[in-house]
Amino acid sequence: MPEAMFAARASDATNREAAVTVDVAVVGAGFAGLYLLHRLRKAGFSVVVLEEGGDVGGTWYWNRYPGARCDIQTIDYGYTFDPELDTAWKWSEKYATQPEILRYFGFVADRYDLRRDIRFCTKVTSATWDDATGRWQLATDSGAAVSCRYYIMATGCLSAPKPPEIDGVKDFKGKVHFTGRWPHEGVNLKGKRVAVIGTGSSGIQSIPLIAEQAAELTVFQRTPNFALPAHNGPQPGDRKAMLENDPAAYREQARLSLAGVPYPQQMEVSWQLSEADRRARFETAWAAGDLVHILTQLWADQAVDADGNRLVADLIREKIQDVVKDPEIAAALTPHDHPFGAKRPCLDTNYYATYNRPNVTLVNLRQEPIKAITASGIATDRRSFDLDVIVFATGFDAMTGAIMAVHPITGRAGKSLSSVWAGGPQSYLGLTVAGFPNLFMITGPGSPSVLSNMAVSIEQHTDWVVDRLIAMRDAGFATIEATETAQAGWARHMADCSMLTLHRLANTWYTGANVPGKALGVMPYTGGVGPYRSICNEVVERGMLGFRLTGENVAEQCNDGEIVRLQPDVRLVLGMLAQMNLPPIETMGAQGARDFLNEFNKGRPAGRPVGEVGDGVLQGAEGPLPFKLYRPATPGPHPIVVYFHGGGWVLGDQQSDDPFCRDMCRRTGMIFVSVGYRHAPEHRFPAAAEDGYAATRWIAEHAAELGGRPGPVLVAGWSAGGNIAAVTCQLARDRGGVEIEGQLLVCPVTDCTYDRPSYTENAAGYFLTRGLMYWFWDIYCSPADRADPRASPLRGKLEGLPPAFVATAEFDPLRDEGIAYGEALAKAGVPVEQLNGHGQFHSSFTMVDVIITGVSGRVKMAEALRGFAGLPRQDSEQRAPEISVAAE
Numbered sequence: 001m002p003e004a005m006f007a008a009r010a011s012d013a014t015n016r017e018a019a020v021t022v023d024v025a026v027v028g029a030g031f032a033g034l035y036l037l038h039r040l041r042k043a044g045f046s047v048v049v050l051e052e053g054g055d056v057g058g059t060w061y062w063n064r065y066p067g068a069r070c071d072i073q074t075i076d077y078g079y080t081f082d083p084e085l086d087t088a089w090k091w092s093e094k095y096a097t098q099p100e101i102l103r104y105f106g107f108v109a110d111r112y113d114l115r116r117d118i119r120f121c122t123k124v125t126s127a128t129w130d131d132a133t134g135r136w137q138l139a140t141d142s143g144a145a146v147s148c149r150y151y152i153m154a155t156g157c158l159s160a161p162k163p164p165e166i167d168g169v170k171d172f173k174g175k176v177h178f179t180g181r182w183p184h185e186g187v188n189l190k191g192k193r194v195a196v197i198g199t200g201s202s203g204i205q206s207i208p209l210i211a212e213q214a215a216e217l218t219v220f221q222r223t224p225n226f227a228l229p230a231h232n233g234p235q236p237g238d239r240k241a242m243l244e245n246d247p248a249a250y251r252e253q254a255r256l257s258l259a260g261v262p263y264p265q266q267m268e269v270s271w272q273l274s275e276a277d278r279r280a281r282f283e284t285a286w287a288a289g290d291l292v293h294i295l296t297q298l299w300a301d302q303a304v305d306a307d308g309n310r311l312v313a314d315l316i317r318e319k320i321q322d323v324v325k326d327p328e329i330a331a332a333l334t335p336h337d338h339p340f341g342a343k344r345p346c347l348d349t350n351y352y353a354t355y356n357r358p359n360v361t362l363v364n365l366r367q368e369p370i371k372a373i374t375a376s377g378i379a380t381d382r383r384s385f386d387l388d389v390i391v392f393a394t395g396f397d398a399m400t401g402a403i404m405a406v407h408p409i410t411g412r413a414g415k416s417l418s419s420v421w422a423g424g425p426q427s428y429l430g431l432t433v434a435g436f437p438n439l440f441m442i443t444g445p446g447s448p449s450v451l452s453n454m455a456v457s458i459e460q461h462t463d464w465v466v467d468r469l470i471a472m473r474d475a476g477f478a479t480i481e482a483t484e485t486a487q488a489g490w491a492r493h494m495a496d497c498s499m500l501t502l503h504r505l506a507n508t509w510y511t512g513a514n515v516p517g518k519a520l521g522v523m524p525y526t527g528g529v530g531p532y533r534s535i536c537n538e539v540v541e542r543g544m545l546g547f548r549l550t551g552e553n554v555a556e557q558c559n560d561g562e563i564v565r566l567q568p569d570v571r572l573v574l575g576m577l578a579q580m581n582l583p584p585i586e587t588m589g590a591q592g593a594r595d596f597l598n599e600f601n602k603g604r605p606a607g608r609p610v611g612e613v614g615d616g617v618l619q620g621a622e623g624p625l626p627f628k629l630y631r632p633a634t635p636g637p638h639p640i641v642v643y644f645h646g647g648g649w650v651l652g653d654q655q656s657d658d659p660f661c662r663d664m665c666r667r668t669g670m671i672f673v674s675v676g677y678r679h680a681p682e683h684r685f686p687a688a689a690e691d692g693y694a695a696t697r698w699i700a701e702h703a704a705e706l707g708g709r710p711g712p713v714l715v716a717g718w719s720a721g722g723n724i725a726a727v728t729c730q731l732a733r734d735r736g737g738v739e740i741e742g743q744l745l746v747c748p749v750t751d752c753t754y755d756r757p758s759y760t761e762n763a764a765g766y767f768l769t770r771g772l773m774y775w776f777w778d779i780y781c782s783p784a785d786r787a788d789p790r791a792s793p794l795r796g797k798l799e800g801l802p803p804a805f806v807a808t809a810e811f812d813p814l815r816d817e818g819i820a821y822g823e824a825l826a827k828a829g830v831p832v833e834q835l836n837g838h839g840q841f842h843s844s845f846t847m848v849d850v851i852i853t854g855v856s857g858r859v860k861m862a863e864a865l866r867g868f869a870g871l872p873r874q875d876s877e878q879r880a881p882e883i884s885v886a887a888e
C-alpha cells in the first residue's frame with residue numbers, strides 16, 4: 001500500500017466562504033459523514049459536509065495520543081458497503097493504530113472522490129428550522145451560510161471533550177494536553193514529569209507508552225476500570241478465515257448480532273458449568289484479547305445477571321492481583337464499584353504491568369482527592385506533585401455533547417434542542433426528534449451506537465436514512481418528522497431495554513454520570529443491533545409508523561403509533577417462535593401437545609440451584625399424586641407454598657415449571673411443593689380442582705415431615721394452575737381442613753367467557769391463543785359445568801378468602817379475567833395486590849432466565865408471599881442478586 005498517497009492532508013481552504021444551498025447538509029467527516037456523502041451523492045442528492053477538523057477521520061483525526069488504537073478488531077471495523085473496498089484495503093494488525101485508521105479514511109475519501117464536497121475547518125455555529133421554506137438554515141464560523149432541506153448530524157458519540165473540571169488549570173506553568181485533542185505534531189515527553197488524569201480507554205492506552213518516555217509518570221485515578229490484554233499482533237487466522245470463506249455471510253451475521261460482531265449467542269448459563277469449565281472459558285477469552293468475545297462468550301447470564309457477572313469480574317480481579325506486584329497498588333487498581341461491562345471496559349497493552357515500573361506512581365483520588373492544579377503541578381489534600389505536563393484523559397460529554405452543546409439547534413416553533421433534551425435526550429429510534437423536522441442523527445442517543453461495533457451501526461443508520469430520503473422524494477414528500485407518540489413509545493422501549501443489561505448499575509458516560517449536572521439515564525439502546533435493525537425495518541413496513549410526512553403536492557401521511565409495545569425479550573422470543581412456524585398446539589392432540597411441551601422445555605435454561613430438590617407422592621382426591629419439593633438453602637423450617645403448574649389442565653406436570661419453582665423458592669426462602677395433579681382428557685373437571693384442594697390439605701397435614709413450618713400454607717399457580725390455586729382457596733374456606741394464608745395467582749384462568757377485550761386483542765400471536773384456550777376448556781370441562789366456581793372461580797363467593805397477589809400480562813388473552821378476579825376479590829374485602837406486566841405475555845413470568853424483564857414481577861410476587869407468611873421484607877443483600885439495585 002503506497003501509504004503516502006493516502007496520508008492525511010489539510011483541504012484546500014479556498015472554497016470555504018461561498019454560501020451554499022443543498023438538499024442535504026451533513027456535519028462531520030468521520031466514519032458516518034463519509035459514508036453518508038457517498039450514498040447521498042450516488043442517490044442524486046446535492047450534499048455538503050461541514051467538518052471542523054482539517055481533514056477526514058472524525059474521532060481518529062482528533063485522538064492522536066500515544067497508543068491510540070481501535071479496540072474492535074479491525075477486520076470488523078471498516079466499511080462493508082462495497083465488497084471491493086473490503087478487499088482493496090488490508091489492515092496490518094489485529095488492532096490498527098490511529099495513524100493507520102486515519103490513512104484508511106483518507107483512502108476511502110480518495111477512492112470515492114469525497115473531499116470535493118467537504119468543507120473542512122468549518123464549524124456550524126447554529127442551525128434553525130424555517131417552517132416557511134421547509135429548510136434548515138445553518139450559520140458557520142467561516143461566515144458562509146448553508147441552506148439545506150435535510151440536516152444530518154454525523155458528529156460521533158465521543159467528540160466533545162469534557163472541560164478540565166479542576167480548579168487552577170490556567171495557573172499551571174507547564175503544558176496541558178487533552179487526549180481527545182492531541183497536538184498533530186506530537187508531544188515530546190522524554191525526561192518530563194508527566195501526570196495523566198483519568199483511567200478510561202484513552203488513559204489506559206496511553207499510560208504504558210507515556211511511562212516509557214517520561215522521567216516520572218503520576219497517574220491520578222478516580223475509578224479503576226477493567227482492562228484486558230489486547231494481545232495485539234497479526235490478524236487472528238480464525239476470524240480472517242471466517243471472513244474470507246464467506247464474506248457476505250460474515251458481514252450479515254454481524255448485522256444481525258447483538259453487538260455488531262459475528263459471535264454466536266451464548267446459551268449456557270453459569271450455574272450449568274463447573275468452576276473448572278468457567279475458568280477454562282475465561283482463560284480462552286483472556287488469551288483471545290477481544291472485548292466482544294469476553295463480554296459475550298463466557299456464559300449467557302454474564303451481562304444480564306449480577307451473580308453471573310460477578311464470576312467474570314472476580315476472575316479479572318485475580319489477574320490484576322497476579323500482575324501488579326505491590327498489593328496496595330493492585331487493590332487500588334481493582335474495580336469493585338460496577339459490574340464488568342456496565343462501564344466500557346478497555347483493551348490494553350502492558351497497562352497493569354506499568355505500575356511495577358519505578359518511575360510510575362498511582363494516586364488514588366478516592367483516598368486523596370485533587371484540591372487544585374497549581375503553578376507547579378497538582379495538589380491533593382495530602383501532597384503536591386511537581387509536573388511539567390498534565391494530560392487530561394478525562395473523557396467526553398458523550399452522545400449528546402456534540403449534537404447539543406456545540407451549536408444551538410432550533411426546531412419548529414423556535415424550540416431549542418437543549419430545552420427539549422434538558423431532562424435527558426428524547427428521540428425516535430435514536431435517529432430523529434419530534435419537533436425537529438428533517439433532522440437526523442447518526443448513532444444518536446437512543447440508537448445502539450456505542451454499545452455496538454460502530455461500523456455496523458453507522459452503515460445501518462445511514463442506509464436507513466438515505467433510503468427514506470429516496471422513498472420520500474419518489475413519493476413527493478419533502479418533510480419528515482417523528483410524532484410525540486412514537487417518541488414517547490421509544491422512550492418507554494428504551495427504558496424496558498435498559499432493564500435487560502447491567503449498564504444502568506454503573507456511573508458512566510453511557511448514563512451521563514461523567515458530566516456534572518447532566519441528566520441521568522442509559523443513553524444508548526441496549527436491545528442490540530440485530531433487533532434494532534429489525535425494528536427500523538418494521539417502521540418502514542408499517543407505513544413509516546410514527547412519522548408525519550408532508551409535501552406540497554401530496555396528501556399528508558401520518559401513521560401514528562408506537563413501534564414496540566412488547567418487552568424487548570418478549571419480542572425476541574415471540575419472533576423466534578414465529579420463525580419456527582409451529583403448527584397450532586391444539587392441532588397436535590393431547591399427547592402430541594405433551595410431547596411437544598417436553599421437547600420445548602428441554603431447550604430452556606436450567607433452573608437455578610436451590611438447597612434441595614426432592615420427589616415424593618401425596619394423596620390426591622382419588623389416589624396418589626407425584627410432587628416435587630424445592631427447599632431453600634437457608635435453615636428451616638420454612639413456610640410451604642403449594643404450587644400448581646400451568647398447561648390448560650391438559651399439559652405439564654410437577655416439574656414442568658421447574659425454573660419458576662426454583663426461582664421463587666430462592667426469592668421467597670420458602671419450600672415450594674409442585675403438585676402433579678390429574679389432567680384432562682383422562683380426568684376431566686372437577687378432577688384437577690379436587691386434586692388441588694386434597695393436595696393442599698395433605699401437604700398442610702404433613703408440613704413437619706416435609707421439613708416445613710407447621711400451620712397454614714400458601715398456594716400459588718400459573719395459568720390453569722392459577723385457576724386451581726384460586727379454586728383451592730374457595731374450597732378450603734368452604735370445606736375447612738386446611739388453613740391458607742395467601743394466594744399467588746399468575747395469569748390465572750378465572751372465568752369461562754371469552755368476551756373480554758383481551759381475548760380479542762390478544763387472540764393470536766402471543767403463544768397462548770384464543771384457539772388454544774377454547775381447546776383447553778373443551779378438553780377439561782363440558783359447557784354445562786363451566787359456570788361452576790370450581791371451574792370459574794370468578795363466579796364463586798369471594799368473601800373470606802386469603803389475601804391475594806394477582807399477576808396478569810398485557811399481551812395475554814387471560815389478562816382481563818385475571819384483572820376482574822383481583823377487582824372482585826378487592827370488592828369482597830379480600831386484601832389484593834395486582835400487577836399487570838406491561839409488554840409481557842402469558843409465559844413471561846415463568847420463562848425464568850429467558851424473559852429477563854419478568855424478574856421485577858417475580859420480585860413483587862416473592863415479597864407478597866413473604867408478607868402473607870408473616871416473614872420480614874428481604875433487604876437488598878438477601879434478595880436474589882439481579883434485583884439488588886434499584887431500577888432507574
Ligand code: NAP
Pocket residue numbers: 068069070071072158164165166179197198199200201202203204205220221222223344365393394395396450509514
Ligand atoms: P472515559 O472512559 O470517560 O474515562 C475518563 C476517565 O477520566 C475516567 O477514569 C474518569 O473517572 C476520569 N475523570 C473524568 N473526570 C475526572 C475528574 N474531574 N477528575 C478526575 N478524574 C476524572 O474517557 P476515555 O478514556 O476518553 O474513553 C471514552 C470512550 O471513548 C471509551 O469508553 C471508548 O468507548 C472510547 N475510546 C475508544 C478507544 C478505542 O477504541 N480504542 C480509545 C479511547 C476511547 P470516573 O470513571 O471516576 O468518571
